[in-house]
Amino acid sequence: MIYTRVVPAQCIACGLCQLKAPELFAYDEEGIAYVKIDNNQGTTPLPLPLQAQFKAAYTNCPTGAIIRQNQPYTEAQRQQL
Ligand code: F3S
Structure with a gap:
């Protein structure tokens, strides 16, 4: 599973x-x-049909602002952004 967020800063x-x-x-x-899928919380797994789009965005973001991990972002992680 992929969970993703944008680091606003x-x-x-x-x-x-x-x-x-x-x-x-x-x-x-x-x-x-x-x-959009979880209002940037990183708690909803990326739906399979969106994974190709996600990869294109993730690899092309010029600042690395799009982050991902294989488990849901914890409350503590969410508060860091
Ligand atoms: Fe921002 Fe990267 Fe998207 S800079 S607008 S998160 S491609």
């Missing part, structure tokens, strides 16, 4: 992730990206 609002994965990423009013 590292996002430069370049717009690439939504271009690559429109079903997965959206932007707040300042253009900072977040993960």
